[in-house]
Amino acid sequence: MTMNRTVRLARRPQGLPPADTWAIADEPVPQPGEGEVLVRVKAISLDPAMRGWINEGRSYIPPVAIGEVMRAGAVGEVAESRHPDFAPGDAVAGGFGVQRFAVARALDLERIDLRVADWPTWLGVLGMPGMTAYFGLLDVGALKDGETVVVSAAAGAVGGLVGQIAKIHGCRVVGIAGGPDKCRHVVETLGFDACIDYRKGDLVRRLAAAVPDGLDIYFDNVGGETLEAAISLLRRGARVVICGAISGYNDFTKITGPRNYLNLLVQRARMEGFIVFDYAGRYPEAKRQIAEWLRAGRVTAKEDVQHGIDRFPEVLNMLYTSRNFGKLVLVP
Ligand SMILES: NC(=O)c1ccc[n+]([C@@H]2O[C@H](COP(=O)([O-])OP(=O)(O)OC[C@H]3O[C@@H](n4cnc5c(N)ncnc54)[C@H](OP(=O)(O)O)[C@@H]3O)[C@@H](O)[C@H]2O)c1
Structure with missing residues:
Protein backbone atom coordinates (compact mmCIF):
# COMPACT_ATOMS: atom_id res chain seq x y z
CA MET A 1 0.00 0.00 0.00
CA THR A 2 1.29 3.50 -0.85
CA MET A 3 2.00 5.53 2.27
CA ASN A 4 2.46 9.23 2.89
CA ARG A 5 5.82 10.22 4.39
CA THR A 6 5.57 13.32 6.58
CA VAL A 7 7.93 15.64 8.43
CA ARG A 8 6.28 17.04 11.57
CA LEU A 9 7.60 19.55 14.08
CA ALA A 10 8.56 17.54 17.18
CA ARG A 11 10.05 20.31 19.38
CA ARG A 12 11.09 23.95 19.20
CA PRO A 13 14.85 24.19 18.67
CA GLN A 14 17.47 26.57 20.00
CA GLY A 15 19.94 27.78 17.39
CA LEU A 16 20.50 25.80 14.19
CA PRO A 17 17.73 23.16 14.33
CA PRO A 18 19.14 19.74 15.33
CA ALA A 19 17.72 16.62 13.66
CA ASP A 20 15.45 15.83 16.64
CA THR A 21 13.48 19.01 15.91
CA TRP A 22 11.63 16.84 13.40
CA ALA A 23 9.60 13.62 13.46
CA ILE A 24 9.64 11.74 10.15
CA ALA A 25 7.09 8.94 9.71
CA ASP A 26 4.93 6.97 7.30
CA GLU A 27 1.21 7.59 7.57
CA PRO A 28 -1.85 6.61 5.51
CA VAL A 29 -2.37 8.77 2.43
CA PRO A 30 -5.09 11.35 3.32
CA GLN A 31 -8.41 11.28 1.47
CA PRO A 32 -9.76 14.41 -0.24
CA GLY A 33 -13.22 15.61 0.79
CA GLU A 34 -15.79 17.44 -1.34
CA GLY A 35 -14.13 20.43 -3.10
CA GLU A 36 -10.64 19.09 -2.37
CA VAL A 37 -7.87 17.36 -4.28
CA LEU A 38 -5.11 14.94 -3.36
CA VAL A 39 -1.72 16.15 -4.57
CA ARG A 40 1.39 14.05 -5.13
CA VAL A 41 4.15 16.46 -4.15
CA LYS A 42 6.95 16.80 -6.72
CA ALA A 43 9.15 19.47 -5.15
CA ILE A 44 9.19 21.35 -1.85
CA SER A 45 10.44 24.89 -1.34
CA LEU A 46 12.95 25.30 1.50
CA ASP A 47 12.98 28.88 2.71
CA PRO A 48 14.97 30.83 5.32
CA ALA A 49 11.66 31.94 6.88
CA MET A 50 11.04 28.35 8.01
CA ARG A 51 13.35 28.99 10.97
CA GLY A 52 11.05 31.78 12.15
CA TRP A 53 7.88 29.73 11.63
CA ILE A 54 9.01 27.14 14.23
CA ASN A 55 9.66 29.71 16.96
CA GLU A 56 7.04 30.27 19.64
CA GLY A 57 5.27 33.60 19.53
CA ARG A 58 3.70 36.16 17.31
CA SER A 59 5.02 36.92 13.83
CA TYR A 60 3.36 37.73 10.52
CA ILE A 61 1.81 34.23 10.51
CA PRO A 62 1.15 31.89 13.46
CA PRO A 63 3.95 29.46 14.36
CA VAL A 64 3.81 25.85 13.15
CA ALA A 65 2.30 23.88 16.06
CA ILE A 66 4.13 21.00 17.70
CA GLY A 67 2.97 17.83 15.95
CA GLU A 68 1.90 19.67 12.79
CA VAL A 69 3.29 18.83 9.32
CA MET A 70 6.01 21.40 8.64
CA ARG A 71 4.62 24.30 6.61
CA ALA A 72 6.11 24.66 3.11
CA GLY A 73 5.24 25.92 -0.32
CA ALA A 74 5.38 23.12 -2.88
CA VAL A 75 4.40 22.00 -6.35
CA GLY A 76 2.82 18.72 -7.38
CA GLU A 77 0.48 16.74 -9.55
CA VAL A 78 -3.18 16.17 -8.82
CA ALA A 79 -3.58 12.46 -7.97
CA GLU A 80 -7.30 12.52 -7.20
CA SER A 81 -9.87 15.29 -7.54
CA ARG A 82 -13.20 16.01 -5.93
CA HIS A 83 -13.57 19.37 -7.64
CA PRO A 84 -14.78 19.86 -11.24
CA ASP A 85 -11.98 22.31 -12.15
CA PHE A 86 -9.14 19.86 -11.47
CA ALA A 87 -8.31 16.47 -12.93
CA PRO A 88 -5.62 13.89 -12.20
CA GLY A 89 -2.34 14.92 -13.80
CA ASP A 90 -2.89 18.68 -13.43
CA ALA A 91 0.21 20.56 -12.24
CA VAL A 92 -0.44 22.79 -9.24
CA ALA A 93 1.28 24.86 -6.56
CA GLY A 94 0.17 25.42 -2.98
CA GLY A 95 1.07 25.21 0.68
CA PHE A 96 1.39 21.42 0.69
CA GLY A 97 3.90 21.10 3.56
CA VAL A 98 6.88 18.78 3.92
CA GLN A 99 5.27 15.49 2.90
CA ARG A 100 4.78 13.28 -0.16
CA PHE A 101 1.01 13.64 -0.43
CA ALA A 102 -1.24 16.52 0.61
CA VAL A 103 -4.95 17.23 0.59
CA ALA A 104 -5.74 20.80 -0.43
CA ARG A 105 -8.85 22.83 -1.13
CA ALA A 106 -9.21 23.41 -4.85
CA LEU A 107 -9.78 27.09 -4.02
CA ASP A 108 -6.26 27.38 -2.63
CA LEU A 109 -4.49 25.89 -5.65
CA GLU A 110 -2.57 27.72 -8.32
CA ARG A 111 -2.22 26.09 -11.72
CA ILE A 112 1.30 25.97 -13.09
CA ASP A 113 2.34 25.49 -16.69
CA LEU A 114 5.22 23.05 -17.12
CA ARG A 115 5.73 24.21 -20.71
CA VAL A 116 6.89 27.57 -19.30
CA ALA A 117 9.30 26.06 -16.76
CA ASP A 118 10.00 22.83 -14.90
CA TRP A 119 8.82 22.09 -11.33
CA PRO A 120 11.71 23.66 -9.33
CA THR A 121 11.55 26.94 -11.23
CA TRP A 122 7.92 27.36 -10.07
CA LEU A 123 9.35 27.48 -6.54
CA GLY A 124 12.17 29.85 -7.55
CA VAL A 125 11.95 32.79 -9.93
CA LEU A 126 8.31 31.94 -10.76
CA GLY A 127 7.46 31.22 -7.12
CA ASP A 278 0.83 41.30 0.91
CA TYR A 279 1.36 41.36 -2.87
CA ALA A 280 -0.50 38.09 -3.53
CA GLY A 281 -3.19 39.87 -5.56
CA ARG A 282 -0.53 41.05 -8.00
CA TYR A 283 1.45 37.80 -8.40
CA PRO A 284 -0.02 37.10 -11.88
CA GLU A 285 1.43 40.37 -13.21
CA ALA A 286 4.90 39.51 -11.85
CA LYS A 287 4.75 35.91 -13.07
CA ARG A 288 3.82 36.98 -16.59
CA GLN A 289 6.73 39.42 -16.68
CA ILE A 290 9.31 37.03 -15.20
CA ALA A 291 8.16 34.20 -17.52
CA GLU A 292 8.64 36.56 -20.45
CA TRP A 293 12.17 37.49 -19.27
CA LEU A 294 12.98 33.78 -18.85
CA ARG A 295 11.76 33.00 -22.35
CA ALA A 296 13.79 35.87 -23.78
CA GLY A 297 16.91 34.72 -21.91
CA ARG A 298 17.06 37.94 -19.89
CA VAL A 299 16.71 36.11 -16.59
CA THR A 300 18.59 32.95 -15.59
CA ALA A 301 17.03 30.64 -13.00
CA LYS A 302 19.33 28.68 -10.75
CA GLU A 303 17.98 25.99 -8.46
CA ASP A 304 19.78 23.75 -6.01
CA VAL A 305 17.74 20.54 -6.14
CA GLN A 306 18.25 18.05 -3.30
CA HIS A 307 16.62 14.63 -3.07
CA GLY A 308 15.01 12.59 -0.28
CA ILE A 309 12.42 13.72 2.24
CA ASP A 310 14.38 12.04 5.05
CA ARG A 311 17.18 14.52 4.41
CA PHE A 312 14.91 17.49 5.18
CA PRO A 313 16.64 18.34 8.53
CA GLU A 314 20.14 18.64 7.01
CA VAL A 315 18.99 20.16 3.72
CA LEU A 316 17.06 22.93 5.51
CA ASN A 317 20.18 23.84 7.47
CA MET A 318 22.11 24.35 4.22
CA LEU A 319 20.36 27.74 4.03
CA TYR A 320 21.78 28.97 7.34
CA THR A 321 25.27 27.61 6.71
CA SER A 322 25.62 29.06 3.19
CA ARG A 323 25.77 25.61 1.57
CA ASN A 324 22.90 26.13 -0.90
CA PHE A 325 23.70 27.56 -4.30
CA GLY A 326 20.52 28.98 -5.81
CA LYS A 327 16.90 28.34 -4.90
CA LEU A 328 16.89 25.38 -2.48
CA VAL A 329 14.34 22.73 -3.43
CA LEU A 330 13.73 19.27 -1.98
CA VAL A 331 12.31 16.48 -4.14
CA PRO A 332 10.59 14.24 -1.62
N1 LIG B 1 10.22 39.64 3.18
C1 LIG B 1 9.73 38.60 2.54
O1 LIG B 1 8.54 38.48 2.26
C2 LIG B 1 10.68 37.49 2.13
C3 LIG B 1 10.28 36.46 1.26
C4 LIG B 1 11.23 35.50 0.87
C5 LIG B 1 12.52 35.56 1.37
N2 LIG B 1 12.85 36.55 2.24
C6 LIG B 1 14.21 36.66 2.77
O2 LIG B 1 15.11 36.78 1.69
C7 LIG B 1 16.39 36.32 2.08
C8 LIG B 1 16.93 35.38 1.02
O3 LIG B 1 16.09 34.22 0.94
P1 LIG B 1 16.34 33.13 -0.20
O4 LIG B 1 15.17 32.23 -0.17
O5 LIG B 1 16.69 33.81 -1.45
O6 LIG B 1 17.60 32.34 0.36
P2 LIG B 1 19.00 32.13 -0.40
O7 LIG B 1 19.62 33.48 -0.56
O8 LIG B 1 18.81 31.29 -1.58
O9 LIG B 1 19.80 31.30 0.67
C9 LIG B 1 20.26 31.83 1.85
C10 LIG B 1 21.67 32.44 1.69
O10 LIG B 1 21.88 33.36 2.74
C11 LIG B 1 23.27 33.52 2.91
N3 LIG B 1 23.61 33.47 4.34
C12 LIG B 1 23.32 32.48 5.23
N4 LIG B 1 23.81 32.78 6.44
C13 LIG B 1 24.44 33.98 6.31
C14 LIG B 1 25.14 34.83 7.21
N5 LIG B 1 25.31 34.49 8.50
N6 LIG B 1 25.65 36.00 6.73
C15 LIG B 1 25.50 36.35 5.44
N7 LIG B 1 24.83 35.58 4.54
C16 LIG B 1 24.31 34.43 4.98
C17 LIG B 1 23.96 32.36 2.20
O11 LIG B 1 24.57 32.86 1.03
P3 LIG B 1 26.16 33.20 1.02
O12 LIG B 1 26.85 31.96 0.59
O13 LIG B 1 26.27 34.32 0.08
O14 LIG B 1 26.55 33.53 2.44
C18 LIG B 1 22.80 31.45 1.84
O15 LIG B 1 23.05 30.70 0.70
C19 LIG B 1 16.21 35.70 3.47
O16 LIG B 1 16.60 36.63 4.44
C20 LIG B 1 14.71 35.45 3.54
O17 LIG B 1 14.24 35.40 4.85
C21 LIG B 1 11.96 37.50 2.63
Missing part, protein backbone atom coordinates in the same frame (compact mmCIF):
# COMPACT_ATOMS: atom_id res chain seq x y z
CA MET A 128 7.54 33.06 -3.82
CA PRO A 129 11.22 34.16 -4.01
CA GLY A 130 10.62 35.57 -7.49
CA MET A 131 7.64 37.53 -6.22
CA THR A 132 9.78 38.79 -3.34
CA ALA A 133 12.51 40.05 -5.64
CA TYR A 134 10.06 41.66 -8.05
CA PHE A 135 7.86 43.55 -5.58
CA GLY A 136 10.64 44.21 -3.09
CA LEU A 137 12.79 45.90 -5.70
CA LEU A 138 10.20 47.59 -7.91
CA ASP A 139 7.53 48.53 -5.35
CA VAL A 140 9.21 48.80 -1.96
CA GLY A 141 12.54 49.93 -3.43
CA ALA A 142 10.83 52.09 -6.10
CA LEU A 143 13.68 51.33 -8.50
CA LYS A 144 14.48 53.93 -11.12
CA ASP A 145 16.37 53.19 -14.32
CA GLY A 146 20.11 53.73 -14.10
CA GLU A 147 20.41 53.71 -10.32
CA THR A 148 23.10 51.96 -8.29
CA VAL A 149 21.81 48.84 -6.54
CA VAL A 150 23.54 46.65 -3.97
CA VAL A 151 22.07 43.28 -2.95
CA SER A 152 23.24 40.74 -0.38
CA ALA A 153 22.89 36.93 -0.58
CA ALA A 154 23.33 37.77 -4.26
CA ALA A 155 23.74 34.17 -5.44
CA GLY A 156 20.54 33.12 -3.69
CA ALA A 157 16.95 32.71 -4.80
CA VAL A 158 15.82 36.27 -4.07
CA GLY A 159 19.12 38.12 -4.43
CA GLY A 160 20.00 36.59 -7.80
CA LEU A 161 16.76 37.81 -9.32
CA VAL A 162 16.89 41.24 -7.68
CA GLY A 163 20.19 41.92 -9.43
CA GLN A 164 18.98 40.61 -12.78
CA ILE A 165 15.85 42.77 -12.69
CA ALA A 166 17.96 45.80 -11.77
CA LYS A 167 20.24 45.06 -14.75
CA ILE A 168 17.19 44.89 -17.04
CA HIS A 169 16.44 48.41 -15.77
CA GLY A 170 19.89 49.65 -16.76
CA CYS A 171 21.25 49.86 -13.24
CA ARG A 172 24.76 49.39 -11.93
CA VAL A 173 24.46 46.29 -9.73
CA VAL A 174 26.85 45.06 -7.08
CA GLY A 175 26.24 41.77 -5.29
CA ILE A 176 27.57 40.58 -1.95
CA ALA A 177 27.98 36.81 -1.57
CA GLY A 178 30.04 34.20 0.24
CA GLY A 179 32.97 32.63 -1.62
CA PRO A 180 34.63 32.86 -5.05
CA ASP A 181 32.33 30.37 -6.82
CA LYS A 182 29.17 32.28 -5.91
CA CYS A 183 30.78 35.61 -6.79
CA ARG A 184 31.89 34.30 -10.18
CA HIS A 185 28.37 33.02 -10.88
CA VAL A 186 26.83 36.35 -9.88
CA VAL A 187 29.01 38.29 -12.34
CA GLU A 188 29.54 35.83 -15.18
CA THR A 189 26.14 34.11 -15.31
CA LEU A 190 23.72 36.57 -13.73
CA GLY A 191 25.38 39.61 -15.28
CA PHE A 192 25.98 41.77 -12.20
CA ASP A 193 28.68 44.43 -12.61
CA ALA A 194 30.63 43.27 -9.57
CA CYS A 195 30.39 40.96 -6.58
CA ILE A 196 32.08 41.29 -3.22
CA ASP A 197 33.00 38.15 -1.31
CA TYR A 198 32.15 39.20 2.26
CA ARG A 199 34.18 36.29 3.67
CA LYS A 200 37.38 38.07 2.64
CA GLY A 201 36.71 40.76 5.26
CA ASP A 202 37.09 44.54 5.03
CA LEU A 203 33.59 44.77 3.59
CA VAL A 204 33.07 48.52 4.08
CA ARG A 205 36.21 49.48 2.19
CA ARG A 206 35.69 46.98 -0.62
CA LEU A 207 32.02 47.85 -1.04
CA ALA A 208 32.87 51.56 -1.07
CA ALA A 209 35.37 50.92 -3.85
CA ALA A 210 32.68 49.10 -5.88
CA VAL A 211 30.17 51.97 -5.51
CA PRO A 212 32.41 55.06 -5.45
CA ASP A 213 29.45 57.45 -5.70
CA GLY A 214 27.37 55.59 -3.12
CA LEU A 215 24.22 53.52 -3.61
CA ASP A 216 20.56 54.27 -4.31
CA ILE A 217 19.07 50.94 -3.21
CA TYR A 218 20.38 48.41 -0.76
CA PHE A 219 18.29 45.22 -0.90
CA ASP A 220 19.06 43.49 2.38
CA ASN A 221 18.75 39.74 2.77
CA VAL A 222 21.26 39.20 5.55
CA GLY A 223 21.23 42.06 8.12
CA GLY A 224 24.06 42.51 10.65
CA GLU A 225 27.37 44.01 9.60
CA THR A 226 26.44 43.90 5.92
CA LEU A 227 23.45 46.15 6.54
CA GLU A 228 25.65 48.54 8.46
CA ALA A 229 28.23 48.60 5.66
CA ALA A 230 25.53 49.45 3.13
CA ILE A 231 24.00 52.20 5.29
CA SER A 232 27.38 53.91 5.41
CA LEU A 233 27.23 54.27 1.60
CA LEU A 234 23.74 55.71 1.03
CA ARG A 235 23.23 58.48 -1.48
CA ARG A 236 20.68 61.25 -1.07
CA GLY A 237 17.15 59.76 -1.21
CA ALA A 238 18.36 56.14 -1.02
CA ARG A 239 16.06 53.24 -0.10
CA VAL A 240 17.04 50.33 2.12
CA VAL A 241 14.71 47.39 1.47
CA ILE A 242 14.51 45.09 4.49
CA CYS A 243 13.71 41.74 2.90
CA GLY A 244 15.40 39.49 5.45
CA ALA A 245 18.22 39.16 7.97
CA ILE A 246 19.32 35.55 7.68
CA SER A 247 22.54 36.15 9.64
CA GLY A 248 20.39 36.46 12.77
CA TYR A 249 17.68 33.83 12.23
CA ASN A 250 19.24 31.21 14.50
CA ASP A 251 20.00 33.57 17.36
CA PHE A 252 17.84 36.66 17.73
CA THR A 253 19.74 37.62 20.90
CA LYS A 254 22.86 38.43 18.85
CA ILE A 255 21.09 40.86 16.50
CA THR A 256 22.26 44.44 16.93
CA GLY A 257 20.84 47.47 15.20
CA PRO A 258 22.88 49.40 12.65
CA ARG A 259 24.93 51.85 14.73
CA ASN A 260 25.05 54.27 11.82
CA TYR A 261 21.29 54.48 11.19
CA LEU A 262 21.46 58.27 11.45
CA ASN A 263 22.93 58.21 7.98
CA LEU A 264 19.29 57.69 6.90
CA LEU A 265 18.58 61.14 8.33
CA VAL A 266 21.64 62.76 6.79
CA GLN A 267 20.84 61.30 3.36
CA ARG A 268 17.01 61.76 3.56
CA ALA A 269 16.86 58.00 3.00
CA ARG A 270 14.27 55.47 4.06
CA MET A 271 14.42 51.91 5.28
CA GLU A 272 11.31 49.77 4.85
CA GLY A 273 10.43 46.16 5.52
CA PHE A 274 7.84 44.14 3.64
CA ILE A 275 6.17 40.72 3.51
CA VAL A 276 5.70 39.34 0.03
CA PHE A 277 2.31 37.78 0.85
